[in-house]
Amino acid sequence: MRLLSLPFFAHALVKDGIIPKIAARIVSPQCQLFEKHGFFENRCVNDWFCVAE
Amino acid sequence: MKLQRLSFCAIGVNVEKVRLLDEYLVKGTTLDVGCGNGLYGFPILSRGGSILQVDIADRRDSRAQALPFRVMDAQNLDLPDASYDNVVAFDIMEHLDDDILFLQSVRRICRNRLLLSVPNAEDEQPAKVALTHIHHKDKTHRREYTKESLLVALSRADFHPLMIRPHYNRCLPGFARALAAEGMVPKMAAKFISMQCCLFERLGWFENRCVADWFCVAE
Numbered sequence: 001m002r003l004l005s006l007p008f009f010a011h012a013l014v015k016d017g018i019i020p021k022i023a024a025r026i027v028s029p030q031c032q033l034f035e036k037h038g039f040f041e042n043r044c045v046n047d048w049f050c051v052a053e
Numbered sequence: 054m055k056l057q058r059l060s061f062c063a064i065g066v067n068v069e070k071v072r073l074l075d076e077y078l079v080k081g082t083t084l085d086v087g088c089g090n091g092l093y094g095f096p097i098l099s100r101g102g103s104i105l106q107v108d109i110a111d112r113r114d115s116r117a118q119a120l121p122f123r124v125m126d127a128q129n130l131d132l133p134d135a136s137y138d139n140v141v142a143f144d145i146m147e148h149l150d151d152d153i154l155f156l157q158s159v160r161r162i163c164r165n166r167l168l169l170s171v172p173n174a175e176d177e178q179p180a181k182v183a184l185t186h187i188h189h190k191d192k193t194h195r196r197e198y199t200k201e202s203l204l205v206a207l208s209r210a211d212f213h214p215l216m217i218r219p220h221y222n223r224c225l226p227g228f229a230r231a232l233a234a235e236g237m238v239p240k241m242a243a244k245f246i247s248m249q250c251c252l253f254e255r256l257g258w259f260e261n262r263c264v265a266d267w268f269c270v271a272e
Contacts, residue, residue, distance in 0.1 A: 008182060009182045009184075009225065009228040009229075010250065010259070011181065011182070012178050012179065012181035012182045012184075012225060013178075013225060013226060013250065013253075013254070013259040013260060013261065014258070014259060014260075015257065015258060015259065015260045017258075019258055020253070020258035020259065023253045023256075023258045023259065024259075026249070027246060027249055027250065027253075030245075030246060030249075031229065031232065031246060034232075034239070034242045034246075035232070038234060038239075039233065039234055039236075039238055039239040039242040040229070040232040040233060040234060040239065040242065040243070041232060041233075041234040041239075042232060046183075
């Protein structure tokens with residue numbers, strides 16, 4: 001299971017106010033877009049889920 | 054000698070620490086406690102005066118081997134009273150069993166200034182995206198410091214702070230680089246994101262509060 005907060009790192013940098021929040025909302029979708037096109041890659045595996053018999 | 058107490062962080066020289074030395078060292082003799090790779094000996098010597106480097110083991114870089122050195126326990130410095138004008142103690146207090154005993158030992162031998170660097174305990178900002186400081190993974194650390202806890206420790210050893218300032222970790226605004234896949238285009242995409250973060254920081258919309266270390270000068 002990957003750590004899904006990583007592509008949203010800009011939200012950690014944001015200051016109080018509407019404009020800073022909009023700025024973070026501009027950065028994060030770009031990260032998601034780059035991830036969708038294979039330019040960005042979230043390799044941050046948080047947990048391994050396993051089922052065994 | 055407890056070799057497991059040696060930190061994996063003891064590599065290279067940090068330019069911000071060199072700047073701290075340039076700004077605050079007074080002319081005269083300097084004791085470099087917990088000297089590690091010993092490479093801060095050169096910027097210290099460039100200010101004039103003499104130096105003695107001490108550590109629990111000699112693990113100095115070959116370039117620093119010519120500098121005066123003694124193996125010594127930092128909590129029990131075997132040196133005369135008021136024998137050094139400056140004491141430099143970068144990234145050592147967090148490794149010691151008793152940091153107050155260390156500061157009291159330094160108080161006894163230090164004539165003028167103590168220059169310190171300690172890791173920051175607080176990680177509120179990186180924790181927002183489930184990250185933390187890399188130094189939190191250093192198992193040789195006995196403790197880390199907030200600005201307040203550092204000031205309390207100094208006052209218990211009768212040191213009066215002249216300056217205390219944060220040393221920021223720039224990883225968070227440049228975080229897109231960690232997400233980039235292999236290749237030229239992904240690298241350019243990461244640069245594009247990082248530049249936007251820097252721009253928004255300059256405009257005051259983003260704020261890097263990710264303090265890696267506290268730099269402190271006390272007398």
